[in-house]
Ligand SMILES: CC(=O)N[C@H]1[C@@H](OP(=O)(O)OP(=O)(O)OC[C@H]2O[C@@H](n3ccc(=O)[nH]c3=O)[C@H](O)[C@@H]2O)O[C@H](CO)[C@@H](O)[C@@H]1O[C@H](C)C(=O)N[C@@H](C)C(=O)N[C@H](CCC(=O)O)C(=O)O
Ligand SMILES: Nc1ncnc2c1ncn2[C@@H]1O[C@H](COP(=O)(O)OP(=O)(O)OP(=O)(O)O)[C@@H](O)[C@H]1O
């Protein structure tokens with residue numbers, strides 16, 4: 001493909017009659033004919049690798065105007081990541097016909113996964129991209145990050161289209177949005193789940209964090225797209241601000257929830273295996289049995305339903321799909337029933353709000369005590385640690401604070417910060433020991449919640465060159481702890 005053609009389609013000024021063979025943001029991935037994106041990063045300055053990229057055959061470099069580019073075309077832009085995304089998107093074609101994105105502090109992975117399930121049950125070839133990796137009709141492949149880099153994202157999308165996938169739901173994290181890591185393609189609908197504290201190690205404050213998320217509605221979605229916005233009973237005001245952003249952009253606004261107008265939730269009652277919901281949609285009231293527990297999964301399921309409707313799926317198929325949703329890996333997943341009879345749940349709650357939501361989900365099912373085991377990740381937002389402790393302590397009967405991916409920090413330090421919010425909690429650093437202690441402690445009427453790692457399969461220790469990932473899976477460990485108790489009793 002010719003560079004001039006790509007530039008023209010992207011609305012970027014460049015005039016070079018060179019053949020493009022690919023795109024890269026890492027000089028080590030440059031081959032002859034590549035367009036190299038040189039960005040200032042959090043760790044290093046990509047502009048330092050421009051000479052090496054040109055040496056390897058880069059034909060053009062997208063970089064700030066002040067960057068030095070000698071020996072290749074300089075496509076200068078004050079926001080080079082944005083220009084690079086727009087240009088690369090012209091190269092990685094075709095893409096699936098229906099693409100939707102989901103943002104919010106919690107619930108993105110669950111919502112994209114549920115959207116994928118609803119599409120699939122309606123007979124579409126559907127995929128999702130997010131924290132769980134890329135899930136296609138045939139397989140699931142982990143990518144390591146919620147939003148991979150822009151080149152991986154775009155090439156994944158065109159790869160999916162070539163495999164015949166027509167519908168894709170992707171997760172737009174605030175990191176991804178602020179780094180222009182997942183855009184350039186036509187986005188037909190965007191979902192918004194909720195907004196609460198997280199990532200203030202990366203964003204200056206809550207407003208800055210919110211602004212990053214709003215790029216999805218202000219800039220990333222296509223003109224005339226639909227905004228599916230959760231409006232629950234107790235929302236903090238952020239969700240109403242999302243409606244303002246969507247309205248200003250001229251999007252079709254679809255609000256969903258107890259206070260939703262397009263899809264209104266009028267009743268929710270926990271049942272033995274899930275919950276019974278009454279929904280009003282297009283003047284019709286219907287009762288649906290959602291086979292999942294937890295108010296939070298209702299929010300995600302209804303937001304997913306809104307996204308499926310926005311892509312033209314027939315309403316009766318959407319509601320049938322909601323009634324047949326399968327659990328999402330690591331989100332209120334029942335790992336095992338302890339020998340005492342206590343169920344043990346694994347959940348990915350790693351913010352104060354998520355812990356509150358996960359505990360609230362289990363509370364109606366607890367006759368005795370709710371025992372919560374959790375920790376906080378290292379090299380991430382420190383300020384959320386004490387509030388996580390508070391959220392757990394307020395709603396649990398017993399809290400055990402343990403380690404969760406300490407990364408480059410001293411784990412004892414992280415636990416101390418969590419314990420500031422939960423002074424009565426027990427402290428057991430070793431995560432396996434903590435999980436086993438909770439399971440051993442639980443009686444027949446109790447429930448154990450192991451929060452923070454969900455689907456993760458490793459404990460991340462150390463950083464940089466000393467980083468190691470020790471195999472660790474909360475679900476497996478819970479099962480092993482339960483088996484050990486049986487073993488000791490025999
Ligand atoms: C802070 C952050 O988000 N960093 C991400 C970001 O890196 P960066 O642009 O700052 O990169 P950098 O390492 O400073 O390098 C700058 C540039 O030089 C280039 N380079 C670098 C070295 C070299 O030898 N040659 C070279 O060309 C790099 O490719 C890069 O373009 O872009 C990279 C690829 O696009 C990501 O891999 C990297 O994620 C790091 C590993 C990370 O841990 N990110 C986490 C915090 C994250 O993004 N998490 C969110 C989930 C959040 C949530 O939903 O809760 C996510 O979306 O995954
Ligand atoms: N709608 C919701 N409201 C409140 N809490 C939620 C909601 N959905 C999920 N959670 C909580 O957040 C946890 C993570 O959910 P999920 O993985 O779907 O979110 P995410 O936004 O993708 O997270 P991440 O930012 O880490 O990618 C769940 O295990 C649950 O504890």
Ligand SMILES: N[C@H](CCC[C@H](N)C(=O)O)C(=O)O
Pocket residue numbers: 146350376377378380404405452453456
């Ligand atoms: N167990 C995890 C959850 C991380 C969630 C991730 N989305 C992020 O914050 O980057 C941790 O804190 O290490």
Ligand SMILES: [Mg+2]
Pocket residue numbers: 108109110130131132146171
């Ligand atoms: Mg996620």
